[in-house]
Amino acid sequence: MIHLLLSILFSTGLFVIFKYFGIFKVDVLKAIFVNYIVAFTMGFAFAENSFSIVEIPNKPWFLGAVFLGALFVSIFFVMAMTAQRNGVSVTSVAGKMSVVIPVFFGIFLYNESVTVLKFVGIIIALVAVYLASVKEEKSENKKAGLLFPILLFLGSGVIDTTLKYVEVMYVPENEVSIFSGSLFGIAAFFGLIILLIKSIKKREPFGVKNIIAGIVLGIPNYFSIVFLIKALQTKGFESSTLFTINNVGIVVVSTIVGILLFKEQFSTKNKIGVALAIVGIVIVALA
Template sequence: MIYLLLSILFSTGLFVIFKYFGIYKVDILKAIFVNYIVALSMGFAFAEKSFSVTEIPKQPWFLGAVFLGALFVSIFFVMAKTAHENGVSVASVAGKMSVVIPVFFGVFLYNESVTILKIAGIIIALIAVYLASVKEEKTTHKNAGLLLPILLFLGSGAIDTTLKYVEVTHVPKEEVSVFSGSLFGIAAFFGLIILLVKSIKKRTSFGVKNIIAGIVLGVPNYYSIVFLIKALQTKGFESSTLFTINNVGIVIVSTLVGILLFKEQFSVKNKIGVVLAIIGIVIVAMA
């Protein structure tokens, strides 16, 4: 349970950092690239056992890391595009509601338990995610289509599902840091390609501010993934339960942080969502 709580806290930390990125006008792509380099370095520095970099492509989890690394960068762009075209609320809801995908695969791939209590808890949690995430936005997005939210929903769910599959089938406990570091390294590679393509179109300096922002982001990003993997490796903790509690927990804590730290508006829907989220978590945990 401690790993799950730490994953929720560090994931919420990412939310706070991204908020400050907007305040200080940080170039998010450059900061994301630096963040991946930092996370890569931490993964290799904190490796549980000695290893050779040349052996990494031979590991059974390497292809999974490549797929996840590409997804990390792709979904980042889809999320940013969705927020721009459809609104921040739509992006938030689409990303968090994707929890149904790993929950579905957890039940059917790993024969995890299905009870009326558990199903009720998950349904309540999903309703809570929607109500707690939706915001009253001033701008309307009349011409925005459903393609981007659907891609964000599927991509976010694919990340959690693939992470669970690779962890179950290929990642021993003593290789969590190396796997995580490799995953971030591959994401950094794809991010570098995008940066190079953009620099050809328009040359800009990297900026010390973006480097510092990337370093600040990299530490909690690394730990959010490591602790999530360690939570998945905890015996007696089903992934359908874990992903539900993790996603809903992030929504609750992020909402509270937004209210207390950034003085965000807290509508009646948001209040109902937080209450339902707590009820949903309790029910799923009991089930």
């Protein structure tokens, strides 16, 4: 349970850091690239056992790491496009509601338990995520399509589902850091390609500010993934339960941090969502 709690706290830290990115006008793409380099380095530095880099392509989880690394970068861009075209609230809801995908696969692929109490808890949690995430904002683009929100919903869900599948099938407990480091290294590679393409169109200095921001982001990003994988490896802890508690927990903690740290305003709908989220977490945990 401690691993899940730490994953929620570090994941919430990412939202806080992204908030400051906007305040300090950080180039997000450059910071994301540096963040992947930092997380990649930490993964190899904290490796549970000795290894050779040339062995990594032969690891059974390598192709899964390549797929996830590419998805990490792709979903980042989809998230940015969704926020620009459909608004922040739609982005938040689409990302968090994607929890239904790993929950569905957890139940049907791994034969996880389905009780009335658990079902009710998951439904309450989903309603809570929507109510807590949606903001009273006016979209500048009234005709914004559903393509990017749908891609964000599917992509976020596929990331969680694939992470669970690769962890169950191929990642031993003593290779979590190596797997995580490789995953981030591959994401950094794809990020570098995108940066090089952008630099051809428009050359500009990288900026010390973006490097510092990337380092600050990379540390909690690494630990959020490592602790999530370790939580998934906890015996007797079903993924459908874990992903529900994880996503809803992030929404609750992020909401509290937003109120206390950034003095954000929350509607009655948001407050009801947070209250329901706590109820949902308790029910799912008890189930």
